[in-house]
Amino acid sequence: MENPKVKTLDKVVVRFSGDSGDGMQLAGNIFTNVSAGLGNSVSTFPDYPAEIRAPQGSLSGVSGFQVSVGSGVHTPGDACDVLIAMNPAALKQNVKFLKPGGVIIVDIDSFKKEALDKALFTTDDPYKELGISAQIVEVPVTSMTKAALADSGMDNKSILKCRNIFALGLVCWLFDRPLDAARHMLLTKFAKKPAIYEANAKVIQAGYDYGHNIHASVSTYRIESDEARPGVYTDLNGNTATAWGLIMASEKSGRPLFLGSYPITPATDILHELAKRKDLGVKACQMEDEIAGVCSAIGASFAGNLAVTSTSGPGLALKGEGIGLAVIAELPLVVIDVQRGGPSTGLPTKTEQTDLLQALYGRNGESPLCVVAPATPTDCFTMAFEAARIAIEHMTPVILLSDAFIGNGSSAWRIPEADEYPEIKPRFVPEEMRPQWSPYQRDNETLARYWAVPGTPGLAHRIGGLEKDADTGAISTDPVNHEKMVLLRREKIARIANDIPALEVAGNPDADTLLVGWGGTFGHLMTATADLNAAGTPVAFAHFRYINPLPANTAEVFRKYRRVIVAELNCGQFADFLQAKFPDVEIHRINKIQGQPFLVSEVIEGVNNIINK
Amino acid sequence: MENNTYTAGDYKNGSPVRWCPGCGDHAILNSLHKAMATVGVEPARTAVISGIGCSSRLPYYMNTYGFHTIHGRAAAIATGFKVANPEMTVWQISGDGDGLAIGGNHFIHAVRRNVDINILLFNNKIYGLTKGQYSPTSDRGFVSKSSPYGTTEDPFVPAELVFGARGNFFARSIDVELQISQEILVAAARHRGTSVCEILQNCVIFNNGIHNYITDREFRADRTIHLVHGEKMLFGKDKEKGLVRDGFLLKAVTIGQDGYTIDDVLVHDAHCESNFLHQQLAMMDGYDLPLAIGVIRDVEALTYDEGVSRQVDEVRAKKGFDTLRSMILAGETWEVK
Numbered sequence: 001m002e003n004p005k006v007k008t009l010d011k012v013v014v015r016f017s018g019d020s021g022d023g024m025q026l027a028g029n030i031f032t033n034v035s036a037g038l039g040n041s042v043s044t045f046p047d048y049p050a051e052i053r054a055p056q057g058s059l060s061g062v063s064g065f066q067v068s069v070g071s072g073v074h075t076p077g078d079a080c081d082v083l084i085a086m087n088p089a090a091l092k093q094n095v096k097f098l099k100p101g102g103v104i105i106v107d108i109d110s111f112k113k114e115a116l117d118k119a120l121f122t123t124d125d126p127y128k129e130l131g132i133s134a135q136i137v138e139v140p141v142t143s144m145t146k147a148a149l150a151d152s153g154m155d156n157k158s159i160l161k162c163r164n165i166f167a168l169g170l171v172c173w174l175f176d177r178p179l180d181a182a183r184h185m186l187l188t189k190f191a192k193k194p195a196i197y198e199a200n201a202k203v204i205q206a207g208y209d210y211g212h213n214i215h216a217s218v219s220t221y222r223i224e225s226d227e228a229r230p231g232v233y234t235d236l237n238g239n240t241a242t243a244w245g246l247i248m249a250s251e252k253s254g255r256p257l258f259l260g261s262y263p264i265t266p267a268t269d270i271l272h273e274l275a276k277r278k279d280l281g282v283k284a285c286q287m288e289d290e291i292a293g294v295c296s297a298i299g300a301s302f303a304g305n306l307a308v309t310s311t312s313g314p315g316l317a318l319k320g321e322g323i324g325l326a327v328i329a330e331l332p333l334v335v336i337d338v339q340r341g342g343p344s345t346g347l348p349t350k351t352e353q354t355d356l357l358q359a360l361y362g363r364n365g366e367s368p369l370c371v372v373a374p375a376t377p378t379d380c381f382t383m384a385f386e387a388a389r390i391a392i393e394h395m396t397p398v399i400l401l402s403d404a405f406i407g408n409g410s411s412a413w414r415i416p417e418a419d420e421y422p423e424i425k426p427r428f429v430p431e432e433m434r435p436q437w438s439p440y441q442r443d444n445e446t447l448a449r450y451w452a453v454p455g456t457p458g459l460a461h462r463i464g465g466l467e468k469d470a471d472t473g474a475i476s477t478d479p480v481n482h483e484k485m486v487l488l489r490r491e492k493i494a495r496i497a498n499d500i501p502a503l504e505v506a507g508n509p510d511a512d513t514l515l516v517g518w519g520g521t522f523g524h525l526m527t528a529t530a531d532l533n534a535a536g537t538p539v540a541f542a543h544f545r546y547i548n549p550l551p552a553n554t555a556e557v558f559r560k561y562r563r564v565i566v567a568e569l570n571c572g573q574f575a576d577f578l579q580a581k582f583p584d585v586e587i588h589r590i591n592k593i594q595g596q597p598f599l600v601s602e603v604i605e606g607v608n609n610i611i612n613k
Numbered sequence: 614m615e616n617n618t619y620t621a622g623d624y625k626n627g628s629p630v631r632w633c634p635g636c637g638d639h640a641i642l643n644s645l646h647k648a649m650a651t652v653g654v655e656p657a658r659t660a661v662i663s664g665i666g667c668s669s670r671l672p673y674y675m676n677t678y679g680f681h682t683i684h685g686r687a688a689a690i691a692t693g694f695k696v697a698n699p700e701m702t703v704w705q706i707s708g709d710g711d712g713l714a715i716g717g718n719h720f721i722h723a724v725r726r727n728v729d730i731n732i733l734l735f736n737n738k739i740y741g742l743t744k745g746q747y748s749p750t751s752d753r754g755f756v757s758k759s760s761p762y763g764t765t766e767d768p769f770v771p772a773e774l775v776f777g778a779r780g781n782f783f784a785r786s787i788d789v790e791l792q793i794s795q796e797i798l799v800a801a802a803r804h805r806g807t808s809v810c811e812i813l814q815n816c817v818i819f820n821n822g823i824h825n826y827i828t829d830r831e832f833r834a835d836r837t838i839h840l841v842h843g844e845k846m847l848f849g850k851d852k853e854k855g856l857v858r859d860g861f862l863l864k865a866v867t868i869g870q871d872g873y874t875i876d877d878v879l880v881h882d883a884h885c886e887s888n889f890l891h892q893q894l895a896m897m898d899g900y901d902l903p904l905a906i907g908v909i910r911d912v913e914a915l916t917y918d919e920g921v922s923r924q925v926d927e928v929r930a931k932k933g934f935d936t937l938r939s940m941i942l943a944g945e946t947w948e949v950k
Contacts (some may be wrong), residue, residue, distance in 0.1 A: 033857075037947045108776075185945070191648040234946045248939045258697045278928040280940055283696055283921055287689065294718070295686040296693030299662070302680050303698035325683050415941050454678040454694075454701055457657040462672050464681025465665075474628070475673065 013077030014171060016164075016418075017094040018086030019056055020049050020063040022051075023164035026189070027063030031171055034181045035069040036235045036412040042238075043377075043523065044410045045076035045597070050349045051157035056117035062093040069175075074376075076600040078410060084167050084173065085140070086110060088126050089119035096129050103135045103439055105170065107163065109142035124274045139210065141166050148206035162213040164355035169207020179208055229414055237410035238377035238402055239266075242336060243273035245384025246308055247280055248416075252385075253392050253424035257305040258608025259284040260296030262315065265348040266404040267338035290315040294322035294335065301331040302463070304453035306388055310336040313355045316399075317362065323397050324363040327489065329463045330440070330449045334390035336384070339403040341595040350595025351405035353569040355518055359399040360548055360577065366486045368493040370394070370549040373401040373519030378413040380406060384501075384547060389424045394496055394511055401547070403569075405597045406520040413429065429459055439463055445511040446499075446521040447492035496549050503542050503551040510537035513611055514561035518544040518574050521598055525567055528603035539607060547574070550581070556583045565590060565610055567603055618653045621646035626676040637788030638667060638813035641735065642674055645704075648798035654702045656745065657924045661704045662691045667742050668735035668814070671706045672797070685716030688723040691730045696918045702802065703730040709750040713769050724778035725916035727806040732799070734771055734811045739820035757819075766950045771811045774896035776888055782808035783895060784908040787828055788815060793839060800908045807818055810848050810935070819904035827899045835897040840907040842883040848903050856881070856894075856902070863893050865902050883911040 014031065015022040025046055036042045047064040054061030061601070068077040076119055079099040085091035087110040098104060116126060123129050127136060132400050145166045149159045165186070172182055183201050190197035225464050236244075250257035259282065261271040274284040283305075287293045294309040301307035311319065316337045326333040339355045341347025359371045370390050374383035380402055386397040429450040439461045442449050452459035460472065469476035470484050507529040517525040529541040542557055544550070557579075558564055566575035568591035575589045590606035624646045632638045649659065654813035659677040663669035665684035666695035672679030678701070682690050691705045705723075712720050712734050723730065738747040738758065750771065754763040775783045782804045784797035794812060804933035813824045827836050838856070846856040849867075855878030856863050866873040885891070891910040898904055934940040 033945060039947075039949060110735070188945070230949050232942065232948050233944050234941060234944060244937060244941070251937060256697065258693065260693050277940070279933050280926045281925055281929065281933075282938060283925065285696060285921070287692075288718055291686060292689035292692070292719055292722070295682070296696070298682070299680075299690035299693030299695075300697035301676075301693075301927035302690075303660075303694040305697040307693070307697070321683055322686065329680075383614060408742065415938060415946065417938065418938060454660050455658055455697060457655070460657050460678050462675070462679035462681065464672070464679075465683050566877065 009064045011068055011073050011077075012082070012175065013066060013068045013099075014082045014084070014175075015066040015080035015094060015097055016084045016167070017062060017064040018084075018164065019092035020051070020054060020061045021056065021091070022063070022086045023161065024063045024065050024086070027164040028067055030168055030182050030185050032067045032069070032410065033185055033235050034172065034177045035175075036233065037181050038177065039070040040364075040412075041068055041071060041073040042067060042235065043073050043076045044408075045405065046408045048349055055118070057087055057089055059089045059093055059119055062090045064090075064094055068096070073411070074527050075597070078601055082171070084171065086163065086167065086431065087119070088115050088121060091126060092121070092130060094130060098134055099496065101134070101416065104132070105137045105139055106139035107142050107167070108476060123433050124550070127597035136610065139170065139611040144206060144210055144282060145203055148203050149199055152202070154195075154199060158196075158199070162199055165200045165203045166207040166210075170211045172204070173208040173211030173276050177497065179204060191419065231357070231414040233414050234379055234413050235410050236413040237269070237382070237408060238380040238406040239269035239338065239408070240273050241378055241380035242374075242384040242400070242402060242407070243270050243411070245381040246334065246388055247277060247282065248276070248421055249385045249388030249424060250282070250306050250379070252421055253306055253388070255304065255392065255426060255428055256537060257282045258297060258300035258305040258307045259305065259310065260287050260293045260300065261285070261310045262287055262290045262293045263430070264312045264315050265291070266340055266407050267310050267312045267315075267336065269407070270336060270338070282324070289428070291322060292320035296318035297333060298322055298326050299329060301326065301333050302329070302454065304451070304455075305456050306334070306392065307332070308334040308388075310334065310338070312338050312340045312348075313342045313358065316358055320363045323369070324365065324367045325465050326397040327367040327369055328364070328465055328467070330395045330489070332395055332398070332451070333342055333397040334384070334391050335397060335399045337399060337401050338407040339401060347595040349404065351522070351569065351597055352405045352593065352595060353401070353403060354593070355401060356547070356570065356573040356577070359401055366490065367554040368490050369396055369495055370398040370493055371401060372398060372546050373544070374406060375519065375522035375543055375545055377406045377411050379410045379522075379545070381413070385421060389422075390496055392423055392424050392426050393448065393499070394492065395427060396493060403520040409611070420542075428453065435456055439466050440470060442488070446495055447488060468492035494549050497552045500546045500549075500551060502553045503544065505540050505542050505557060507541040508533050508538040509540050511540045512562040513538070513607070514540045514542055514558065514564045516542050516544070516549070516564055516566045516578075518547060521567060521569060524598040524600050524603060528607065529560050529598045531600060532604055532607060537608065537611065544574070555582060558582055562586065563588055564608070565607060567591075567598065567606065569593065569598070571579070598612070619650045619656070621650045622830070623639065624649045624656055624659070624676055626674060628673050630674055631670060632667060632892055633818055635817040636667070637737065637816070638671070640732070640788045640791055641812055641814065642671060643796060644794035645733070645798055648795045648802065650784070651795070651799050652802040654802070655831060658700065659702045659704070660694060661706060662687050662694060662768070662864065663706040665742070666708040666711045666740075667816075668706055668733075669711060674746040680775055685711055687711070688716060688719035688730075688732065691728070692917070693726045695728055696921050699729075699922055701919045705730050705732045707732060707734055709734065709736045709738060709748045709771070713749045713774065714858060721774060721778040724775055724780040724807045725810065727781060727914055727918040729805050729807070729918050731801040731808045732810065733798075734809060735814045736771060736811050737814045737816040737820055738768075738823050739816050741816045741819050743821035770896065771809070773892075775809045776892045776895065780809060780908065781806050781912045781914050782908075783811070783891070783910045785811045785895070785904075785906045785927055787813045787824065787837075787906060789828060790906065797908055800911060804911055804913070806914055827904050836903055837905040837906050838897075840881045840894065840905050840909055841881070842881055842908065842911070844881055845878045847878060863897070863902060883908050892926055
């Protein structure tokens, strides 16, 4: 028999919010991992401020972590079922993310006059001021945490740092998460600080018990699980997935992995992860600037490594000239751009898809290269691998367009077996070709030139940024030769279309409307497609992970539909790109440039507006 | 120590050399071919990486691996190259504009990291390839196409930058001093870590005679001093002059005058850990004190590329994984059956 007070939901969205020093990301991460361990699919969205430490209790210092757990989870959710607000500023900033009928849990101890003032409330009734009609559970988190640690001998400041774990304990109780797994994660986190671990273990139990004791006042939930494919799973965020995909490509190509990088939000975690992976032989170098990041990678590529540089939009701008060198020298290079809001410094911690045209065209001269974009956090693994595969097998730079949303977001990921990914075959100069080999000699099928790794006797050669003769590889300023080389470099990229998967159509393929997206918006667009079809609006859905070149069947797919709607987090860059390529296709647009992912509801509304026009 | 495996010709390729007739670069190129033969590293194990500028054309004249890159970035490219492929001997060719203006940041960081590369800095105090603008080593007041009324800025002294970046090898030569150029290039090649060789080079077209005060045959013996490790710091046509201590500073004296004897003259120690005296020697400019040529500082220290490789080995010995999969499985996971 079901407990009548337990709601059975297929998925639930929880948002932890507090001051940026309150440890909301840690609490959210532990909740996510515990849920994933129970077999839920998970998707997370950390929403943290640009300031490292904004004034305590201020509106600009609010940090949030939203997670959706359950079955059929593709996004962190538009809005949350449960909002945890550790102070008045967090409540004010986050109440807009609460679903109708949702529940708010506040640390009532923090709702004092001073804190209300800092959050710019003008009255002493914040709920009324915000017009909240939702159920609010006032929990004395601070005083209960203090009480739990009264005998610990810890100072007040250290005790207050455990408030997040009290809230986590309460949420674990609310969603029926066993504490063992959470305690295990705390033990890992505080392995070198046993006293801190002990305190947090005590506090998480206190939070859980508190939930139990107030059972009467909140409905509890039970969360459904997906039937996942058998295998060993881990929780994986997009930036780590990117790093791991590159390592897999290194294993499959036999080329050592080199990263030249410079710290930049929100891409730095890729550098962090690869710096740790010296245990797998990775050489990750933090260089003196973005330019040195790409240039050291180009040097490593010339030297025979799988070479990578990682950055975000402003860094990509700085790397432009270097990438052009890799284009003309025809060296393999992976450039990762974890996109953020721009222009200039813009919104460093927020997500956007505004670097598409920069990736495609942001260099001097005719300098075509391959552009790919992962669809989800875990797809970053696959697409980083693909970027490396294409770079090495086609001797070209490849730009991987990730974004802050999928870079920081995470979901459960089945660890691939050793043989799931193909071998990558570097195009070394074949033995029989060596006596007459010249540096710009090409493979007939792909037009890729060959990779002569320095140190190989008999293959010493000179390359560089000056135009080269197509036959001899010597410097050439011949006008006809230049045009020939420009067209060869373009055709080489175009032919990659023969080496990538066809575009697939999801949703209702017989609809007359095709919804199109690319990169990190997949989860929202997929969910919107499912919801539209369920509501009786037939919509087909095609999502691009390969942007340049486009999959070979793109025109064929587009021409099946009366209209194509391109939804993207910019002013229409992909739509413009497609319209130029397919002038006969009726292309409509849904755009959002707020530094935030789409809401599923926004996409549904946008599609309906276009269809009903 | 002569190595007889290779000749200078083994490092030369057949491409026609395109520098202007009379350009100082020809002499430096010859010195480099000879120095490489003396050191004897196989041409296929040698890479020459350059930026942009007249001097940066040099890789095309080598029978080694070569990469003519983009303006100012050769040091960063050479760094990545050396870390990725430590078996290679790496030479970087740069000019005063390429290395110290647009590439100044990469230059100081390469020196700071002590990457095992040999940097040749061709200093002609002018931009030649863009046809005659002042460079970061042009003297204050220098008149050029971009400074028709004279520059209003002070120049870099390359040596001072090297020491400021904690460099461990600095040497200097003059294009016309083929023997000394060869000598410092051999020493640079044998030094592990970043070696900076400044070579005063004459641009016959846009800055002809810029180093004449120093290089003029009539005065060269008095205005330069050839420093050799372990030898007395003597100069002058008949080696009649020497450098002595003057408090914390240096002083040029004539032996036998003012009570100075040969015993007072300092002995050059290029391997001294402290760079105090090296800096003073490197800053001598040919006016009050003679310009120092030869190897001024040559001190061994752990190189960046070796540090990276060593750390990888250490980490792998302690807790290394064979595959990505085994590394991931050692972390937080769960199984779905």
